[in-house]
Amino acid sequence: MTESPVPTQAVLTDRYEVGDFFDEMFTSAGEPRSHYRRLHELLSEMTAEAFNESRSNADISFLYQGITFTVYSQHEQGIERIFPFDLIPRIIPGSEWSLLERGLSQRVTALNQFLFDIYHDQRIIKDKVIPADLIFGARNFRREMIGINVPKNVYAHITGTDLVRDDKGNYFVLEDNLRSPSGVSYMLENRQAMKRTFAGLFQRYGVRAVEHYPQELLNTLRSVAPHDNPDPNVVLLTPGIYNSAYFEHAFLGRQMGIEIVEGRDLVVHDNRVYTRTTKGLKPVDVIYRRIDDDFIDPLSFKNDSLLGCAGLLNAFRAGNVTLANAIGTGVADDKAVYAYVPAMIRYYLSEEPILHNVPTYLGMHENECDYIVNNLHQLVVKSVNESGGYGMLVGPHSSQAERERFRDLVKADPRNFVAQPIVRLSRHPTYQNGELYGCHVDLRPYILCGENVRIVPGGLTRVALRSGSLVVNSSQGGGSKDTWVLSD
Amino acid sequence: MLSRVADALYWMSRYVERAEDITRILTVNFHTLLDAKTEDAQAWEPIINITGDEDLFRRHFDDFNARNVSEFLLWHPANPNAVTTCITHARENGRGVREQISSEMWEHLNRLYFLVKDIKREISARGPYEFFDKIRHGSQAFQGITNETMTHGEAYEFIQIGKHLERADKTVRIIDVKYASVNQLREGPESSLQLIAMLRSCSAFEAFRKAHLSQLQPARVAEFLLFNQQFPRAVAYCLQRALRSVALMSEDAKHPTGPHRSLGRICSELDYVDINEVLGVNMRPYLNRLLNIMNQAGDEITRTYFHTQVILPAEYPPRQQQTQQQQ
Numbered sequence: 001m002t003e004s005p006v007p008t009q010a011v012l013t014d015r016y017e018v019g020d021f022f023d024e025m026f027t028s029a030g031e032p033r034s035h036y037r038r039l040h041e042l043l044s045e046m047t048a049e050a051f052n053e054s055r056s057n058a059d060i061s062f063l064y065q066g067i068t069f070t071v072y073s074q075h076e077q078g079i080e081r082i083f084p085f086d087l088i089p090r091i092i093p094g095s096e097w098s099l100l101e102r103g104l105s106q107r108v109t110a111l112n113q114f115l116f117d118i119y120h121d122q123r124i125i126k127d128k129v130i131p132a133d134l135i136f137g138a139r140n141f142r143r144e145m146i147g148i149n150v151p152k153n154v155y156a157h158i159t160g161t162d163l164v165r166d167d168k169g170n171y172f173v174l175e176d177n178l179r180s181p182s183g184v185s186y187m188l189e190n191r192q193a194m195k196r197t198f199a200g201l202f203q204r205y206g207v208r209a210v211e212h213y214p215q216e217l218l219n220t221l222r223s224v225a226p227h228d229n230p231d232p233n234v235v236l237l238t239p240g241i242y243n244s245a246y247f248e249h250a251f252l253g254r255q256m257g258i259e260i261v262e263g264r265d266l267v268v269h270d271n272r273v274y275t276r277t278t279k280g281l282k283p284v285d286v287i288y289r290r291i292d293d294d295f296i297d298p299l300s301f302k303n304d305s306l307l308g309c310a311g312l313l314n315a316f317r318a319g320n321v322t323l324a325n326a327i328g329t330g331v332a333d334d335k336a337v338y339a340y341v342p343a344m345i346r347y348y349l350s351e352e353p354i355l356h357n358v359p360t361y362l363g364m365h366e367n368e369c370d371y372i373v374n375n376l377h378q379l380v381v382k383s384v385n386e387s388g389g390y391g392m393l394v395g396p397h398s399s400q401a402e403r404e405r406f407r408d409l410v411k412a413d414p415r416n417f418v419a420q421p422i423v424r425l426s427r428h429p430t431y432q433n434g435e436l437y438g439c440h441v442d443l444r445p446y447i448l449c450g451e452n453v454r455i456v457p458g459g460l461t462r463v464a465l466r467s468g469s470l471v472v473n474s475s476q477g478g479g480s481k482d483t484w485v486l487s488d
Numbered sequence: 489m490l491s492r493v494a495d496a497l498y499w500m501s502r503y504v505e506r507a508e509d510i511t512r513i514l515t516v517n518f519h520t521l522l523d524a525k526t527e528d529a530q531a532w533e534p535i536i537n538i539t540g541d542e543d544l545f546r547r548h549f550d551d552f553n554a555r556n557v558s559e560f561l562l563w564h565p566a567n568p569n570a571v572t573t574c575i576t577h578a579r580e581n582g583r584g585v586r587e588q589i590s591s592e593m594w595e596h597l598n599r600l601y602f603l604v605k606d607i608k609r610e611i612s613a614r615g616p617y618e619f620f621d622k623i624r625h626g627s628q629a630f631q632g633i634t635n636e637t638m639t640h641g642e643a644y645e646f647i648q649i650g651k652h653l654e655r656a657d658k659t660v661r662i663i664d665v666k667y668a669s670v671n672q673l674r675e676g677p678e679s680s681l682q683l684i685a686m687l688r689s690c691s692a693f694e695a696f697r698k699a700h701l702s703q704l705q706p707a708r709v710a711e712f713l714l715f716n717q718q719f720p721r722a723v724a725y726c727l728q729r730a731l732r733s734v735a736l737m738s739e740d741a742k743h744p745t746g747p748h749r750s751l752g753r754i755c756s757e758l759d760y761v762d763i764n765e766v767l768g769v770n771m772r773p774y775l776n777r778l779l780n781i782m783n784q785a786g787d788e789i790t791r792t793y794f795h796t797q798v799i800l801p802a803e804y805p806p807r808q809q810q811t812q813q814q815q
Contacts (some may be wrong), residue, residue, distance in 0.1 A: 241584045250586030260587050265490050276491045278642065278737070278793045 011051045012043035012429070016436050022169045022426040023438060024090055035093045035486060038204060043088070048434060054197045055087050055431070084479030085190060086430045087197060090441060090461040091205075094488040097457055100163070100171065103355030104445060105453040106345060108159050111176060111332050112449060113348040115155035119145045119328060129347050130340050134364065137415055138337060139385050140179075140330025142293060144300060148317050150326050151224040152451065157324040158217070158288075159447040160184070163355070165426035172358045172423065174442065175338060178329040180290045183460045183480075184446050185248035188213060188255075190482040191458075207484040210458040213446070214255035217288075220450035224322050225285045232285035235275065236260040239291050239307045249290055263291075268311030271318040286322045287312075293327050335384040335418045336362050358423055363414035372419040373410055376403045379419040381410065396422060428481070430463055440464040443483065457485035493588055494646045495794040496581040500589075501634075501650030503578035504600075507571045508627035509658040510561050513538060513689050515620045518554070520685040532557045534665045538658075539569055558616070563607050571623065572604045590637040593630065600626045645733040649789065652733075656726035657782055662689045663713050664775045670706050671768070683709050690721045710771070711763040723778065724758040730785070731755050737793075746788035754781045 018026045025036045032040035043051075092100075117124050118135055125132045135141055160181025162174040191210055195202060218234065225232035238249040240262050253260035259275065267274050267281065274281035294301050296308040315321045331337060339360040342353040361368040361379070372379060376395050383391035393406045410417045427438035445459035461483045513535060521531055532552040536545045539561065548566055549556040563572040579601045582589055589597075603610065603622055610619050631651065638644050666686035673679040683704050687693040696712050699719075716722035731751040738745045744752065766774040 241580065246583070247586070250583075254587035254591075259490060261490060262492065265492050278489050278491055278494050 009048050010044050011046050011048055011431060012040065012436060016429060017438065019427065019438055020167075021424055021438065021440075022165055022167050024165075024426055024428040024441065026429075035091050035488075038201065039089070039091065042198075042201060043436075051087070051431065052434070057197075083186060084432075084463075084465055085186075085193065086432070086439075086463055086465075086479055086481040087194070088429055088431055088436075089194060089198075089482040089484050090428055090443075091484045091486065094208075094486050097485045099354065100445065101455050101457075103171075103353070104161055104447050104455060106349065106351060106354055107161065107173065107176070107341065108156065108447045108449055108453055110341065110345040110348050111159070111178065112153070112155055114344045115326070115329060115332055116153045117348075118331065119148065119155075124344070124347055127347070129343050130337070131364075133415075134336060134340075135331065138331045138334045140293065140328065140334060142328035142331070144313060144317070145326070145328040149319070151226060151228075151322055154224055154449050155326040156329045156332070157220055157224060157326075157449055159449070160444045161447060163443045163445070164358070164423055167424040167426075169426065171355060173341070173355050174358060174423075175335065176333045176341065177444075178325060178333045179292060180325060181444070181446065182245040182248055182290075183444060183462075184213060185251040186480050187446070187458055187460045187483070188251075190460075190480060194482045205484065206487045208457040208487050210456050213456045214252060216448055216454050216456060217252070218256040218258070220448045220454065221286050221288055221322075221324055223450035224324065226319055226322055229285050233283060234258045234286040234288065235284050237266070237287050237289040237291055237296075238262060239295070243290075245290065252288075258288075263306065263308045266309035266312070268309060268315050271311070271315045271320050273309070273312060273315045273321045284321060286324065288324050293330060296323075296327070330385075335360075335382050336364060336415070339418065358420045361419045363410055363417040363419075369410065369414045372417065373407050375419075376406060378422060380422060381406055381417055381419045384416055384418060394422075425464075428461070428463065430465070430479075430481070432465060441481075458483045489588075489642045489646075491794050493585045493643070495790075496585045497588065497643055497646040498650040498789070498794075500578045500581035500585070500597075501647040502654040503574040503581065504597075504627050504630055505651045505654040506569060506658070507574035507578070507600075507604075508624055509655070510539065510569070510571055510574070511620050511623045511627075512691065513658075513662065514558060514561060515617070515624075516685050516688045518616070519688070520681060521554075523681060529553070534669060536560070537665045538661045540661065541567060541569060562611075563604075572607055575600050575604045585643075588643050590633070592633050592637045596626070596630050596633050600630070642737060645736055646793075648733045649730050652726040652730040653782060653786060655721055656723045656730070657779065659690055659713055659721055659723050659726070660775050660778050660782070662686060663710055664772065667706060667710055667771055671771075675705075679706075680704055686713075692719060692721055695719050707763055707767055710767070714766075715758060715761070715763070724755070727751060727755050727758065727782075734789075746792050747785055750781065750785045750788050754778070754785070 016026075018028060018030055024033075025040065026032055114124065118141070122135075124130050125135060156178040158181060160177040160183065162177065163171050164174045165171055187210060221234050222232055225234075234256070235258055236249055236253045236256075238246060238253075238260055240246065243249070249260055261275055265275050266284070267276060269281075273284040273287070275284055289296065291307050295305040297310060297312040298305045298308055299310045300313040301308075312321070312323075313327065316323055316327065339357065339362055342357055345351055345353045361372050363369045363372060372381065376393065376398070379393075379395045381393040381395070386392070393402060395403070398406075425440040425442065428441045429436055430439040441461050441463050443459050443461050445455055448454045448456075461481045463479045463481055465479045517531065517535055529552045532554060535557055536542055536552065541560075544567060545552075545557075545560055548564065549560065560567055560570070562570060564570050565573075567573065579597050582594060582597045586594060600623070603626065607619070610622075634644070634647060638647075663686070666682060666689070670679055670682045670686070673682065683706065684693060686709060687696050690713055692713060696709065699712060699716070700708050712719070713722055715724045717724055717728065719725055731748070734745070734748045734751055738748050
């Protein structure tokens with residue numbers, strides 16, 4: 001700690017500014033919300049000194065346990081950093097959670113039906129609910145998948161949906177991540193760190209557990225084994241130790257007690273996948289893969305990929321191995337296809353969406369494209385296939401030159417861009433550098449889908465630590481905090 | 489177990505052991521020098537000989553003195569066997585098999601890594617001895633933690649093989665260099681000092697004393713370090729242990745595997761050699777032979793367990809035994 005705050009000063013003082021946002025802890029009048037009351041009391045009593053000490057202990061234990069992520073495109077290649085962790089938890093009342101739970105499960109069910117449909121009869125296109133060129137022009141639409149059946153018709157086994165709240169506190173879906181979403185290990189490790197620090201508070205609060213996530217994930221993976229194999233060999237496929245999420249791969253592999261393999265550990269023979277072991281070859285049934293479609297099989301996709309395994313797609317098409325998530329799920333988290341998810345829910349489930357989308361303008365529609373290029377200063381513009389906060393423009397925070405560049409980009413390839421109005425993201429008190437201030441947050445729960453849909457009560461709350469910043473991604477200076485779902 | 493994983497465990501363990509051995513050799517030399525009258529170069533050149541990196545050293549330094557040798561062995565970027573490099577490699581290997589080793593082991597490996605990362609600052613702040621102690625304790629603690637927190641299954645055995653082969657290799661090299669210099673001396677205080685240094689370099693001084701009481705002679709010391717079956721750094725002990733691990737793994741094989749055969753052979757030889765056959769001028773050729781056999785055993789291990797060819801299950805006809813290795 002470089003700061004030396006006055007020792008007797010409490011963490012939470014009346015200097016905290018709620019600001020002109022929805023604050024998760026305080027009402028606009030500055031009163032703590034009822035589900036935050038006990039935490040509020042604690043923070044008003046705890047001295048900054050004691051708090052700092054717990055905080056640096058948590059930092060050190062993260063470093064020693066190797067809970068780090070790697071940052072690319074820096075001068076030093078692949079520096080390791082601790083994913084900044086904020087000790088003040090985000091709290092969600094039980095009633096609010098059950099709404100989210102229903103909304104997410106509805107959404108994931110519809111998305112899976114959509115994926116089944118577009119890789120089979122394409123009814124949704126024939127019925128003109130979604131334009132054909134949007135699907136066939138999507139970069140992550142995989143023709144190789146057409147007509148292929150996957151166990152239980154599930155494509156997206158693991159989904160990490162990003163939720164945000166606006167200035168009224170309403171929840172919106174910001175994006176659906178159906179291509180191996182990451183971050184769940186932070187949800188679990190943050191909880192461990194919090195339990196060490198605030199043991200007493202947990203009991204009094206009735207926080208619902210998240211520790212069973214790895215078991216739920218394993219159950220999900222086992223339930224989708226090919227040929228209903230009751231005792232499948234499940235492995236986790238990682239790009240390797242230089243991947244920024246490798247820590248997470250190893251963590252989940254260990255928690256589930258499954259082998260983590262790299263492409264070079266796999267070999268395909270007669271459309272069957274095997275691992276190379278010290279005692280010869282061992283058959284594999286389910287692959288929880290943390291590699292993008294593009295890299296998974298050099299015979300079918302990028303032919304210079306060293307990360308995948310030659311012949312894997314054929315083994316998959318032959319139904320001898322399950323890939324989680326399936327190949328081709330990326331088409332559903334295309335940011336332009338996202339705009340149609342509410343329509344999917346109505347089309348497949350005949351229900352009204354419980355969770356709403358952020359209003360989205362599509363570059364592919366001429367009039368919306370005009371609106372985008374003329375209003376860049378008040379929109380967030382996103383490239384449809386990028387993730388991790390790359391390839392986006394935050395209008396109000398951008399320079400004239402950046403806006404010019406994006407105007408040209410959008411005009412050159414309108415299909416590739418969408419724009420959304422700025423959501424005045426909710427804020428949460430966050431303690432950094434001896435100071436308690438409001439930071440913008442989002443929430444990523446993890447939705448598991450096998451035989452049925454399961455959601456562990458909690459998720460990863462990401463924090464934009466840079467004061468005023470709206471980007472919460474770990475690669476862009478974001479941090480995280482523990483998320484408590486209460487059992488009331 | 490995955491071949492890649494076995495490979496990483498084996499090397500993780502070898503590198504930790506290597507870092508410890510190099511540190512101990514350095515420490516002992518510093519201590520010995522406090523009592524000796526030898527010139528700097530005479531005292532430090534043999535240390536580089538032990539590691540077998542003379543050519544590399546000469547390419548970067550002119551003089552064999554305490555400063556250069558320490559820098560070379562501790563952190564010089566050109567030296568692939570420098571302590572910092574060893575620990576970094578050990579950690580990289582451990583990282584690749586994070587789910588195979590216990591969290592305690594991984595945490596400890598990280599501690600070691602952060603310690604050597606700040607090596608220059610650590611040494612200037614606390615002096616070399618405290619730093620050396622930390623590395624040594626770190627490595628020993630790592631072996632202890634491994635022993636106590638990990639299932640003693642196949643993964644554990646690969647760690648043991650790596651450790652014991654590395655240790656045997658270093659002991660042989662220490663004997664080689666130190667025996668040569670003692671042999672030139674007449675029996676007297678100077679020779680005793682060198683013999684004590686030789687034993688201390690293998691943490692063997694006290695153990696030797698218990699076994700041989702007052703006979704501090706080159707022949708007895710060499711015999712102890714080569715053939716003792718109970719001392720954990722003696723060559724015979726290390727190779728016995730490596731053999732035991734390999735035998736455990738090939739239990740269900742019909743014939744002994746390559747590494748099993750080569751380790752078995754050398755172990756029986758060590759059982760029956762008389763120290764008098766290898767004293768004096770015979771020492772160096774014999775030690776070279778030992779090093780060669782150990783290298784062979786290492787290669788056999790790589791071939792047998794790490795670079796497995798694709799052996800198809802029996803139901804496939806043999807014509808399909810093409811190799812499908814991808815690197």
